[in-house]
Amino acid sequence: MSTPSGTRQGLERKAQMMQSSRTRVGVVGAGRVGAVLAAALRAAGHEVVAVAGESPASRTRIETLLPGVHVDKPSAVARSCDLLLLTVPDDMLGNVVAMLSASGAIRSGQRVVHTSGKHGLAVLQPAADLGAEVLAMHPAMTFTGTDVDLGRLEGCVYGVTATLDTHQLARDLVADLGGTIVWVPEDRRTLYHAGLAHGANHLVTLVAQAMDLLRASGAEDPAGTLRPLLNAALDNALSYGSAALTGPVVRGDVETVRAHLADIAASSPETLESYVVMARATANRAVLDGRLLPIRAAKLIGILNDALVRADA
DSSP: OOOOHHHHHHHHHHHHHHHHHOOEEEEEOOSHHHHHHHHHHHHTTOEEEEEEOOSHHHHHHHHHHSTTOEEOOHHHHHHHOSEEEEOOOHHHHHHHHHHHHHTTOSOTTOEEEEOOSSOOSGGGHHHHHTTOEEEEEEEOSOOOSSTHHHHHTTTOEEEEEEOGGGHHHHHHHHHHTTOEEEEOOGGGHHHHHHHHHHHHHHHHHHHHHHHHHHHHHTOSOHHHHHHHHHHHHHHHHHHHGGGGOOSHHHHTOHHHHHHHHHHHHHHOGGGHHHHHHHHHHHHHHHHHTTSSOHHHHHHHHHHHHHHHHHHHO
């Protein structure tokens, strides 16, 4: 069956548009974030031409998520692409940018994007000085470095710091990744990252400690016990903030908290300090919103502090 002329021309125009919008992408740092974002950009129609990653774990991610992509040195990767994605650890980023810039691997008109949460555009200044278009684009997501992450990218929020010249680049890249943007000023970048780390990383530690306590209490499935409670608590906290607080500290149940402290000190002493710190913060918030009387809070904080003193004695 022949294709109508108008339809054929439309398909040809669409193919031309896809071809013109396709970007040659290079990735330096095939860690959990870099390999996944590169795979997502590849699925969106971009060409991932080369990737740098030396560790066994990085090579496995490349083979799994980016089959067929050429593996090369960082400088060679940078020279081969139009959009350079830097997904190295925060503390390495400055040195990597400086090295690639000094070696001539970065050129005018090239697009250089990093995914660090802490850093904004200042760390990319050596590349900008060479005429590159620079962008900071941090995904507010925790990564496993497997294809499981690809589905999680849908709706992911990206903390973006950009120049006026790279605002559209940010919009296009984030749209290709199925995400949304929150614009982060350069001087608020570290604070933005601290909020994410405090919420996500410390949540993992908190949940792991809670599971340890339940396990010590005899629970055979600590995760299954916690899951409904934590899901509800997280949903409520995200919707209502401090108003979602419940439990013995908010109620001012001094003797319950005292009993908690005694059993934690005996069974899981490594958890005592974090329990005390979080309980104190909870008491202070409950006082500020009027749900806990200051005199009751003072008594609670007194026994919390005493528990740490005894533990250190």
